[in-house]
Amino acid sequence: MIRVALVTRAIDPAALIASIASTGYGAISLFAGTVRDTSDGRGVSAIDYSAYTSMAEAELEQIVAEAADRFGITSLIVEHRIGVLSLGETSVAIVAAHAHRAPAFDCTRYVIEEIKKRVPIWKMEHYIDGTREWVDPTKAIGATAK
Amino acid sequence: MSTVTVQLFASYAESFGGPTLNVPLKSGSTVADLLDSMRALPGASILPDSPRVAVNRKFATNDQLVDARDEIALIPPVAGG
Numbered sequence: 001m002i003r004v005a006l007v008t009r010a011i012d013p014a015a016l017i018a019s020i021a022s023t024g025y026g027a028i029s030l031f032a033g034t035v036r037d038t039s040d041g042r043g044v045s046a047i048d049y050s051a052y053t054s055m056a057e058a059e060l061e062q063i064v065a066e067a068a069d070r071f072g073i074t075s076l077i078v079e080h081r082i083g084v085l086s087l088g089e090t091s092v093a094i095v096a097a098h099a100h101r102a103p104a105f106d107c108t109r110y111v112i113e114e115i116k117k118r119v120p121i122w123k124m125e126h127y128i129d130g131t132r133e134w135v136d137p138t139k140a141i142g143a144t145a146k
Numbered sequence: 147m148s149t150v151t152v153q154l155f156a157s158y159a160e161s162f163g164g165p166t167l168n169v170p171l172k173s174g175s176t177v178a179d180l181l182d183s184m185r186a187l188p189g190a191s192i193l194p195d196s197p198r199v200a201v202n203r204k205f206a207t208n209d210q211l212v213d214a215r216d217e218i219a220l221i222p223p224v225a226g227g
Binding site: 016033050051052054055056058080091092112115116117118119120121122123124134135136137138139 | 153155157188205219223226227
């Protein structure tokens with residue numbers, strides 16, 4: 001099973017793992033991105049995710065096809081949430097299963113790194129002081145990945 | 147001369163003042179020509195030197211031809227995950 005989805009409801013990583021589990025796999029790797037309470041030293045209260053939906057879904061499909069091919073993965077689920085998320089909520093979940101751990105780890109890592117490079121999804125951070133800002137990773141202080 | 151509709155998102159939509167923009171273009175225009183036309187519009191100061199443009203839901207190159215039948219979007223720096 002390989003599928004991607006943009007969702008507007010809460011992501012349930014445990015349910016994704018359950019849906020992919022099989023006795024044929026010795027490894028299931030989960031990456032979950034969650035809403036952190038600080039950003040560059042500023043207190044965050046929420047993040048509003050938006051997307052160019054049709055292209056984002058197409059890019060996600062392309063990325064999972066590449067990952068499946070590259071790592072020999074046949075079970076891979078990616079969900080990315082859109083809308084206003086509270087602190088601690090899951091914004092993205094990537095679950096990959098394989099007979100062995102290395103391809104499962106490598107697959108989830110590849111998918112999240114590619115999402116950050118080329119899936120047209122944006123986030124507006126809302127701060128506890130009432131201000132808000134579009135996140136631009138190309139201008140990040142120190143240019144570290146978020 | 148025809149008019150293309152450009153979809154805008156996130157910070158670009160805020161800067162240009164809406165989710166779409168109609169831009170007049172000569173036939174035979176490229177992505178680079180489109181960007182040149184857009185740079186003259188109010189709100190264009192947000193655009194970086196080389197904004198990413200999508201044509202028909204795929205990232206486009208500057209020399210790619212565009213016309214009114216294409217689905218064109220300007221893609222601000224992405225921040226998924």
